[in-house]
Amino acid sequence: MGRLRRFLRICVTMGVIALIVFPAISFAEVSYDKYTPTWKYPKAFQPGEANRQNRQQFMLRILEQPIRPFGYGIGETAEWVERHHIDKKTIWFFDELSERGIHPKMRISQSKGTGPALELELDKLFKFTNEYFSLKTFEGAGVIPNDSGLSYDFGGSYRLNLPPEIPTYQETVIYYDRKTSQNFFGIGQNTSLGDWSTYAPEELKLNTLMGVKPTEQIEGKMGFVFQHMNIGNGRRERVGKIKEHFMNADIPGISGGDLIGLETSVAHDTRDHQDDPKKGGIQKLQFGYFHDVDSNDFQYLQFQGSLAHFFSLGSDRRVLALRFHLEKDQDVGNGNIPFYNLPRLGGVTSGQESELLRSYRHNRFIEKGLMLADLEYRYSIWEYGDCGADAFLLTDVGEVFKEFSGFGFEELKGSYGGGMNIKFRRKTVLTIVWAAGNEGSRLSMQTKASF
């Protein structure tokens, strides 16, 4: 009995011990050091394997090897630029020039070609700065594609300001402009691409005017114009020469001529930024009368009106830009209008000779009247600090006509396309435009937004 009791006691004790110990010993934890350098891929730590990987990578990148020296060279140059602070020195150099009134530029223009330009503020350069007087000169040179010559222009201007309480000024501009080839397809709305020829204008122009700016937004001008023009054959290769191709046509002004005229204009500008408007608009009216001073029998009136408005669509990163432009020249007393002063359509820049019709060649259509509507949807695609870029979708619709009665919707020429404005501190430094229309598509670049 005692044995049995002892046995039972032992059993109970063992059971209790088992109950306590069993859970602990039933699952023995396999401990490990989480940070042990027992590598998952030990092979990767063998020098031979590392070298083999390098060789394999070299072979897989064999196609890249020919361009590597270029990449290396540019990389070294970039390194050198930063190491020697060339960037800062360059900015300093241009700031110094600017402070002295010297403004070098790079110009990409359809009519003037691609090349350098320079503007000099003589009053700053020669240190006779005066708030009532400023004096400038400007010059530039450029090469037009497929043209063997060099186009260049130079000129000067002065401006006399009255005291600030009288917001009036007097300005005179004189310049010489020689272009080696400008397109000419004949006059009229149905000219043919087959009549593509070029002329070389050589122009001397004087414009002296009185201006008044009663508010920041309104500006009026009235002035006198003298123009001397020589016309020669263009130097563009593989296209016709104006004086040969249009030998039998009666093109007014084909031999050039001298003109005087009176011009007056008024502009109302409510844009929030001149180079990169997000809202507001600009309206401009211009009227002029011109008369020859030689035996060319030029006598005509000129009218120009343009209206542009910029709408932010919910955000200033979406802008709808609308522009309407109308020009009409009217001969007086059976006088002629020289072809080089007629309204022109075709090209990628507004306000400079030939108006916007971006899928067509520069100067594509020339006639006495011009009507044009441009629509652009601009939207921001990149912005990082001072740099940015807008993409845009565009459509231009325009027509040249002899008389208003000759305007017909069926004759409208159109362009559609898109592009990109690359900007620095909201100033466009490069514009790339692709546009298509009835005469094919065109890709162009310039250093100025279209409008």
Next chain:
Amino acid sequence: MKRLINLEKKERVRLWQRAVTMSLIFTFSAWGLVPVNAVTVQELDQTIKGQEISFYREFFEKVLYKPVSQFLRLDWIIDKATMRKHSALDVNIYDEVPDSGFFTNRHGKKRLSKEELQRGANQGSGPKPEGPWAVLKGKASGVTPGLVIQDLAGDRYLLKFDPQENPEMTTSSEIISQKFLHAIGYHVAEYYLVQFLPDILKVNPQTTYYNKDGFKKPLTKEALTDLLSDVPKYKGGKVRASASKMLPKPNKGNSDLEGRNKKDPDDLIPHENRRSLRALRVFGSWLNHYDLREGNTLDVIAEENGKAYIKHYLIDFGSTLGSSAYRSKVPAATHENVVDWFETGKAMGEFKIVQKPWEKRWDKNDRLIADNSIGYFDNLYFNPGRWKTQLPHEVFERLTVSDAFWAVKIMIAFSNEDIQAMVDTAEYSKPETAKLLTDILIARRDLIAKDWFDRMTPLDDIQLSIGQKVTGEVQFTDLAVKAGFVKAEETSYRYRLTSGSCHAKKGIMYQEFKSPSFSFQMPDPGKKNCSVLEIQVKRVGQSKWSCPPAKILLSSPSGEAKNIISDIDHGL
């Protein structure tokens, strides 16, 4: 006799075998103790050629050259075509990163005390503010004004200042980020916050600096006054600066973030395949360190246990948090690379029907910066997975789920109090600034962790216990539950054991369970099979199980009759 000779021969062979085995064992056991490529500092200094990589060079290479040249790289084309991802190679079988010249496990391995966190990498107390400090030169590179000084103890420091419009911003960014990156495990220099009167700076006629126009000029008293004129002044005309102690020489310049230094005997893994570097993208997204690039690294020759090795430092934290060193970060920063071809192309095709996230954020902030002392830093429209550095780097693009898991695991080891303690080291003059920054960093830590945890199976501390007979038990910690992002009762788990051919997984049923442990039938350790435990997690409200699953590879070491964990993998 012949038999005896034979026996002796066998014995001799056995002896040889034992000797070879012993020598191998000795060699491998000594691997951890005695460096394989034991070289001296001098040897390493002579072998390794230093390099300095400027921002412009990196900009050209990463923004212009690589986007073009990668189309000529067959490895890149194959990777893109097959959507292949690369596992990090500097990891051990438990999916951790052992200590190396790139990284030392600190707060993630063992919690640092508040004092240790606040001390960071600092060994001393910095330059004494009473001076005098000899100005050795003006800082040559970078965009912020800087001075190299030497204090009375002979230590050299680089002083950096705040921009006038953003008092305390750049200096605080440097101080705080250095503390965080050190606690995380990166090698960083000593950084001290100093406030001093400008007249303790002593210049000598030989001292030069580069002026804002890039010309080398003598640093005269007048020039120094001019240099400090744009720096905010505090009580009593004091100037505030961050003083980073110059790292010891010899240093070998900047480190590459791609490829490896073939002259460095320890540098065998291409840097783009190092988890410790890839994960900088996650840590960078937390600290908003968008200037992570080669130019902000420094290789220093160090010596430990008689072995010289390259210690890879991170330097320059002036562009962290809301700062971009000389001004607040621009609105697009960290959402896009400085030139982001993909985002720009995408924006072009979207016609601005929708605004970009950074644009919405900027507009929502009324295009204003809330606190000039912090700069532009908040969590509005913050998408951790799409956070970007200033320049694109392959190493950050290679970040895998496993890499991110590792980084997030370290991040959530920082408690709210830890974060507050480190922010306090910036000594903001306004307590509300410190509070705001602390709140942003706490919220950002949680946003990053939640975002990455949603893309993986966030199980850690996986332990295998072997029971009697053939039963095994796995215990783990669900980090999302531990961090308080989800409740334990709202979580379900499931596992399956695939054994035999790794490709015949179809039809193997999952077993569901609720608690973070489960028992399973151990595979026969005698067979040379591929036995993988796959564990997945599902939260209430989720329709799918987590993917990729956490995988535990079981195997038995030769000669042992039990399975152990031989690999943990959180997926690519």
